[in-house]
Amino acid sequence: MAAHVTSSRSCYIVFGALLVLLVLTVIAAGIENHTLGIIVALLIATVKALLIIVYFMNVRFADWVTRLAVAAGFVGLIVLLAFMMSDYLTRDPVDEIETSPVTRAAPEAFEALALLHPEAFAPGISV
Numbered sequence: 001m002a003a004h005v006t007s008s009r010s011c012y013i014v015f016g017a018l019l020v021l022l023v024l025t026v027i028a029a030g031i032e033n034h035t036l037g038i039i040v041a042l043l044i045a046t047v048k049a050l051l052i053i054v055y056f057m058n059v060r061f062a063d064w065v066t067r068l069a070v071a072a073g074f075v076g077l078i079v080l081l082a083f084m085m086s087d088y089l090t091r092d093p094v095d096e097i098e099t100s101p102v103t104r105a106a107p108e109a110f111e112a113l114a115l116l117h118p119e120a121f122a123p124g125i126s127v
Contacts, residue, residue, distance in 0.1 A: 004061040014055045021048050035089060042081055049077075
């Protein structure tokens with residue numbers, strides 16, 4: 001099989017698209033709703049990964065076995081991201097250390113721990 005040479009024009013177009021996606025990632029980091037920001041950032045990162053895989057790794061010109069291996073790896077990545085997001089989205093936010101179930105269950109142990117290691121606790125939290 002003859003090696004395919006990617007034109008420099010397409011490399012520059014993909015590079016420009018990656019830079020635009022980088023700017024969108026920085027903008028997504030400023031989204032006030034953290035859950036939405038994480039979802040948007042992961043979607044942008046997925047698009048960037050696809051661009052790099054398809055164009056810079058020349059998977060679009062590879063044989064079917066290579067494409068199948070890349071597709072299986074990408075599907076595995078999507079499954080891992082889906083499980084991670086399902087875990088992240090179902091957690092309750094914890095604003096203060098006092099709301100922890102550990103501090104409610106055993107306040108004496110928490111106070112002893114705070115006396116032994118005061119540097120482990122944020123300033124302003126009194127025990």
